[in-house]
Every structure is written in C-alpha cells, then in structure tokens.
Amino acid sequence: MFDLASVRLGDRAAAEADRIAAWLRATVLGTLKRRGAVVGLSGGIDSSVVAALCVRALGTDKVLGLFMNEGESADDTVRLARDLAAHLGIATANEDLSPLLAAAGCYTRRDDAIRSVIPRYAAGWKCKLVLPSVLDSDRYRIYSVVVRSPDGEQLSARLTPAAYLTVVAATSFKQRTRKMLEYFHADRLVYAVAGTPNLLEYDQGFFVKNGDGAADIKPIAHLYKTQVYELAAVLGVPDEIRARPPTTDTYSLPQSQEEFYFSLPYAQMDACLYARHHDVPAAEVAAALGLATDQIERVYRDIDAKRAGAVYLHAPPLTIDAPR
Amino acid sequence: MSDDVRKRLREFVAKNFYLADPDSFDDKTSFLDRGIIDSTGVLELVTFVENEYAFAVADEDMVPANFDSIDALVAFVGRKRS
Numbered sequence: 001m002f003d004l005a006s007v008r009l010g011d012r013a014a015a016e017a018d019r020i021a022a023w024l025r026a027t028v029l030g031t032l033k034r035r036g037a038v039v040g041l042s043g044g045i046d047s048s049v050v051a052a053l054c055v056r057a058l059g060t061d062k063v064l065g066l067f068m069n070e071g072e073s074a075d076d077t078v079r080l081a082r083d084l085a086a087h088l089g090i091a092t093a094n095e096d097l098s099p100l101l102a103a104a105g106c107y108t109r110r111d112d113a114i115r116s117v118i119p120r121y122a123a124g125w126k127c128k129l130v131l132p133s134v135l136d137s138d139r140y141r142i143y144s145v146v147v148r149s150p151d152g153e154q155l156s157a158r159l160t161p162a163a164y165l166t167v168v169a170a171t172s173f174k175q176r177t178r179k180m181l182e183y184f185h186a187d188r189l190v191y192a193v194a195g196t197p198n199l200l201e202y203d204q205g206f207f208v209k210n211g212d213g214a215a216d217i218k219p220i221a222h223l224y225k226t227q228v229y230e231l232a233a234v235l236g237v238p239d240e241i242r243a244r245p246p247t248t249d250t251y252s253l254p255q256s257q258e259e260f261y262f263s264l265p266y267a268q269m270d271a272c273l274y275a276r277h278h279d280v281p282a283a284e285v286a287a288a289l290g291l292a293t294d295q296i297e298r299v300y301r302d303i304d305a306k307r308a309g310a311v312y313l314h315a316p317p318l319t320i321d322a323p324r
Numbered sequence: 325m326s327d328d329v330r331k332r333l334r335e336f337v338a339k340n341f342y343l344a345d346p347d348s349f350d351d352k353t354s355f356l357d358r359g360i361i362d363s364t365g366v367l368e369l370v371t372f373v374e375n376e377y378a379f380a381v382a383d384e385d386m387v388p389a390n391f392d393s394i395d396a397l398v399a400f401v402g403r404k405r406s
Contacts, residue, residue: 132383137384137387138387138388138389139383139384139386139387140363140366140367140386140387140388140391141363142363142366142367142370142386158367158383159367160367160371161364161367161368161371164364164367165364301356305356305362305363308359308362309362
C-alpha cells in the first residue's frame with residue numbers, strides 16, 4: 001500500500017545535501033565558469049535552502065543574497081530574509097522594486113483590469129486571485145478576484161478572460177523584474193543565478209516564464225517540498241523560516257498557495273504528485289490521506305492539466321531546422 | 325433552435341481553439357481529455373455563452389457536465405433558456 005513516508009528522504013537527507021553541493025561546485029565553477037551564485041531571498045523555505053546549499057558548495061564569500069521587496073510584499077519577508085543572510089554570513093544587496101514596477105505599469109494595469117469587473121476597487125484596496133477547491137466539487141478551476149477595502153469590506157467577482165489575463169500579465173512584472181535585478185548582480189560579479197523552484201512548482205508550472213522560471217541552475221527542482229524541509233533541517237535553516245507557512249507573496253492580500261495554485265496543502269500535494277508519478281491508484285492515495293477516491297481523482301486530473309499547461313512554460317525559444 | 329445553438333458553439337470552438345485533428349472532433353468529444361481547452365479556454369467559453377445567450381452562468385454550473393463537449397453545452401444552454 002502507498003505510504004506517505006515514500007516521499008521523505010529520511011536518513012538520506014544529509015547525503016542528498018552533499019550530493020547537491022558537489023553538483024553545484026561542478027556546475028557553477030566548471031560547466032558555467034561562474035565564480036559564485038546570486039540567490040533572491042524571500043524569507044521562504046525554498047530560497048533559504050538554495051542559499052544554504054550554495055554556501056555549502058561555494059563558500060560564504062561566493063554567494064550574494066538579494067532582498068527585492070516592493071510595496072505589497074509581506075511584512076516579514078525582509079526580516080526573515082535578513083535573518084537568513086546573517087545566519088549564513090553572506091553578502092547582501094537590497095533592491096526596492098516599487099519604482100521599477102510603478103514605471104512599468106504593473107500596479108495600474110492590474111488595477112484597471114480589476115476595476116473592469118469591480119468598479120469600486122480603488123487606491124488603498126487590496127487584492128488577490130483565488131481558485132475554488134478541487135476537493136469540494138468538480139468545478140473548473142477558474143480564478144476569481146477578491147478585493148478588500150480599507151474599511152475591511154470584502155468583495156469578489158469572476159474575471160472576464162481579458163481581465164484575468166491582464167491581471168496575471170501585469171503581476172508577472174514582479175517576478176520578471178526580480179530576475180532582471182538578479183542578472184544585473186550576476187553579470188557584475190560573474191556569478192550564476194540560482195533558481196529556487198521545488199519539484200511541485202517545477203513540474204506543475206507554478207512559475208512565471210522568464211521570471212522566477214529563469215535561472216542558470218535550479219538545485220532543488222528535483223525535490224518535493226517535503227524533502228526541501230528535510231534539507232532545511234540538515235542545513236540548519238533557522239526554525240522561524242522552517243515553521244512559516246508557504247505563501248505566494250505576490251498579491252497585496254495574504255494568499256495561501258492552495259487557494260492560488262495547488263489543490264492541497266504541500267505535504268498532501270507532494271504525496272499526490274509522487275503517487276501520480278508512480279502510477280499509484282487513486283483509491284490507495286485516498287486511504288493514505290484520509291480523503292475520498294473521487295477527490296484524489298480530481299487532484300490527479302488537476303495535476304495532469306497543470307503539467308499540460310507547463311509545456312509552454314518550460315519550452316525554450318523554439319527554432320526550425322536549416323533548409324534542405 | 326438547438327441546431328442553431330449547436331452550429332454557433334461549434335463555430336466558436338473551431339475558431340478560438342486549435343483542433344489538431346478536426347475530423348475526429350465530434351459533438352461528444354471531451355474538450356479537456358483531448359487537450360482542446362484549458363482553464364482559460366473554459367473561462368472564454370463561459371463568457372461566450374453568457375454574452376451570446378444572455379444569461380449568467382452560476383459558479384456551481386461551471387462543471388464539465390455542462391461545458392466539456394458540444395453536446396453538453398447544447399443541453400446546458402437549452403436548459404437555461406427554457
């Protein structure tokens with residue numbers, strides 16, 4: 001029978017950290033001929049583990065941690081990122097994204113699109129996109145926008161196709177601007193840019209193409225989120241970061257990754273993705289997770305749909321053969 | 325009446341979504357199973373139905389049973405208009 005422990009590294013975690021560190025040394029210094037690594041630090045578990053792995057592989061003096069906040073970032077993002085950098089003893093740089101994003105029209109383009117479905121949405125209001133739960137029904141996973149006034153009044157509406165696509169396209173300025181700054185520092189230092197997706201994000205396409213999806217190396221893209229937490233323990237990532245719930249930190253209202261992208265909290269999502277990869281019948285997964293078989297079947301369909309959507313995100317610029 | 329609806333819906337799907345093999349696409353073909361329409365495409369389909377037939381699609385009606393084939397769509401539009 002399928003067992004949740006299948007996903008865990010267990011006593012292999014320390015060896016896996018060493019294996020990744022050896023790969024980082026060979027890849028960054030040897031293959032790519034870079035002298036170190038730039039890591040954008042969000043105070044989250046993934047970027048913290050990637051930074052700690054880079055330190056183990058390359059040394060504290062060869063890793064640059066970047067803080068890249070904007071006006072809508074969560075309050076604890078910078079503090080936790082600074083704590084991590086201090087803990088690791090790495091050099092840091094601080095970049096304020098807000099003026100760049102404002103100049104690109106990130107906020108105004110997004111807000112105009114939201115106003116097309118909620119005309120009262122105005123300055124000072126906050127917003128986020130949410131999906132219906134996959135567990136409750138077989139409703140299509142179509143985003144709604146949720147907004148909150150400064151007085152705390154909350155409204156929600158389904159977006160039109162044009163408004164939805166514009167909100168996502170405008171918000172993606174955040175990930176793409178961060179990447180632009182990471183490459184600025186990487187170029188000036190002859191460093192590689194380290195991407196921080198885990199396997200859930202990488203496989204399911206939870207990233208912005210040419211935004212957080214861009215990098216020179218992705219040292220944890222083969223690890224389930226559960227396994228990233230195990231590495232965090234091995235690497236001594238501070239407890240507060242290991243205890244913090246994953247967040248997208250992309251919209252101005254607090255937003256869990258479940259309501260924005262994944263069907264389930266990460267530990268269960270890991271189990272389902274692992275089971276899908278290993279052709280485990282839905283009924284076995286349902287028994288292990290305490291859910292109904294039809295719920296797991298819906299999660300499986302959602303996994304397949306996201307993987308299909310990720311083909312575009314993963315595709316490099318495509319070219320055609322020389323003429324015959 | 326339902327023949328007109330069927331024709332309009334088929335036209336919309338054929339015009340807006342890529343059908344790799346149009347000959348094998350019939351009115352029972354599942355859009356999702358065949359990878360014809362993703363979630364953004366469903367949103368476009370819902371919006372088209374709302375605008376074309378002048379009724380609002382409730383959240384709980386946005387399910388494959390109503391939107392995942394031409395037959396399902398024709399039946400759904402027929403029920404909502406009657």
